[in-house]
Amino acid sequence: MQSLSEKVKIVKNSTTPSRHLVAIAELSPGDVILEEQPLxxxxxxxxxxxxxxxxxxxxxxxxxxxxxxxxxxxxxxxxxxxxxxxxxxxxxxxxxxxxxxxxxxxxxxxxxxxxxxxxxxxxxxxxxxxxxxxxxxxxxxxxxxxxxxxxxxxxxxxxxxxxxxxxxxxxxxxxxxxxxxxxxxVTASDGNTLKGVYACGAQLPHNCVPNTVVTFDEDFRLKLYASVRIPVGAVIYNTYTNPLMGTSQRQHELRLTKGIECACARCSDPLELGTHMSSLKCTKCANGFVVCSAPIRDVGIWKCNNCAATMATDVVKQLLVDVGEALLETNSELLAYESLLAKYSVHFHQNHFVLVEIKQNIASILRAILMNPMCIPGKDLLERKLQLCEEMMPLVRAVLPGVSKLYGIALYEYLLSYMELAELIFEEKAAANAAQIFQEKLEDARDIAAKAKEMLRFEPSNSPEGHLVSRIAMEQKRIEENLRQLNSKRSCA
Incomplete structure (x- = not known):
C-alpha cells in the first residue's frame, strides 16, 4: 500500500501518539519520499x-x-x-x-x-x-x-x-x-473532486512553508516529492492551508479543519518572511507598516515598524470586515474589483492577502476575457494581466520555495499573456528594430516556458496540472516556430 524512500524514517513523537517522517540522508528537489495507495x-x-x-x-x-x-x-x-x-x-x-x-x-x-x-x-x-x-x-x-x-x-x-x-x-x-x-x-477521471485518506500521508505534519509537493495519479496514488533540498535530520512537512492567506486566517483554518496550532517560522514572523501579507500601511508616517507583535493568536499590539505608532486591534479587524463585505458586493465585475483594489490599497501593504485576493479575481476575469475566441486582446488588458502576475509571483516564490505547482501555474498564465503581447507589438512594427525586440522577447518566453514546465514536471499527465504541461509544450513549439521564421527572414534578406 505504501513505499517509503530509504532516505527517510518514521519517528514517533515522544509526547503525542502521532508519527512523522525525518530525513536520514540529504534529499534533493524531485526525490520521491513516499508513494501510497489511498486507504x-x-x-x-x-x-x-x-x-x-x-x-x-x-x-x-x-x-x-x-x-x-x-x-x-x-x-x-x-x-x-x-x-x-x-x-x-x-x-x-x-x-x-x-x-x-x-x-x-x-x-x-x-x-x-x-x-x-x-x-x-x-x-x-x-x-x-x-x-x-x-x-x-x-x-x-x-x-x-x-x-x-x-x-x-x-x-x-x-x-x-x-x-x-x-x-x-x-x-x-x-x-x-x-x-x-x-x-x-483528489480528482476522478470524470473531473469530479473526491476526498482521499492516506494512512502515512495523514501523518505528515503541517508547515506554512512546506518542503514537499504532493501529486496524485489516475488511480489516486499519492506521490510525495522533495520540493527543496532537505538536510539530514529535517522533518518532512506538507501544507494544509492556502499559502496566499494571512497568518490569522491560516491559523483559523488550521484550528477549524485540523485542530492544530502552527508555530512555523512564517506564522511566528510579524512580517511573514518579509512578504508583509498581513501588514497595513501606517497612518502616522509615509514609509512604515503596521504589524501584529503576536501574529499566531492575533492578540498582540499592532505597531508600525518604522515610527512605532500603534493601531487599535478593533480598527484592523473592522477594515478586514469592510473589505470582506465589499468583496461580496462586486458581482464578479472587473471594474468593481479594480475600484475596490484602488480604494483599499491606501490602507494595506500591496502584498496584503486581501489585496492579493482581489488581484486574483481580476486576473481570473482577464483570463476569461483573453481566452474568449471572440476577443481580440488589446495591449491594455495584456499589460494589466502581466502586471498582476509580476506582483503575485514573488509572493508565491517566498511562501512556496523550490518545486511548486502554484508557481508553475502562475508562470504559465504569465507566459500566455507575454507571448500574446510580444506578437501584438511585433505585428504593429512600431519600432525600427521590431524584429530584434521580438526575438529577445521570444527568448525570454522560452526561458519562462522551460521554468513553468520544470515546476510541473512531477504532475501526472491526466491531472489538470499535467494538461498544462502539454499546453506549455505547445507554447514552446510556437516560440521555436516564431524564432525559426525570424531567422529564415534574416537569411533571405
Missing part, C-alpha cells in the same frame, strides 16, 4: 449523486450480490469484504438495503468502519487513528454530521453487526472529523 476515497459529504463503490464514477445501479453498494454499468464487483459483510452479517440483522440510497452522506464513514472491522487493514487503520484528533465542538458542521451521518447510522441498527469495532455516537463523530482532517482532495 479510503469517498465523495464530499454534500455529494448527492451516488458513486460506484469500485471506480467512483456516477452510479445508477446496485451490486447484484449484496444489493447494498452502488456500482456503475462498467463495474460488476467491488470490495469483497464489504460485499460479503452485507450479504451475511448485515442481512441477518435486517439492515435496510436502501440505507445508502436514502442516506448517501454516510458512505465515507461506513466505508471507514468496514476498513476498521476488516482484520487485513488493522495496521493501517491504527496508524490513522494514531493521529491526534480535535476536541468535538457543537458546531454547525458537527450538527449537520450528527443529523445526516451519525443518527442514520445508529438508527439503522448497524452498530450491532460490527464485532471488532464498537460503534458509538462519539466514534462516528470522530470518524467524520478524521476524514475531514486527514483527507487530500
Amino acid at each position: 479510503l476515497v469517498t465523495p464530499h459529504w454534500e455529494c448527492e449523486q451516488m458513486k460506484c463503490s469500485q471506480c467512483l464514477q456516477d452510479s445508477f445501479v446496485m451490486c447484484k450480490k449484496c444489493e447494498f453498494f452502488p456500482l456503475c454499468i462498467d463495474c460488476t464487483t467491488h470490495n469483497t469484504y464489504d460485499c460479503d459483510f452485507f450479504c451475511e452479517g448485515a442481512a441477518g440483522a435486517e439492515i435496510s438495503k436502501n440505507l445508502l440510497v436514502e442516506n448517501y452522506t454516510i458512505f465515507g464513514v461506513l466505508k471507514l468502519l468496514l476498513l476498521m472491522e476488516n482484520p487485513a487493514n488493522s495496521e493501517q487503520c491504527a496508524a490513522l487513528s494514531a493521529t491526534p484528533g480535535a476536541t468535538v465542538v457543537d458546531s454547525e458542521a458537527w450538527q449537520e454530521q450528527d443529523t445526516q451521518i451519525v443518527t442514520p447510522l445508529l438508527q439503522s441498527g448497524i452498530a450491532r453487526v460490527f464485532k471488532r469495532v464498537k460503534v458509538t455516537h462519539e466514534l462516528l463523530h470522530t470518524l467524520c472529523w478524521r476524514i475531514d482532517a486527514n483527507a487530500f482532495e
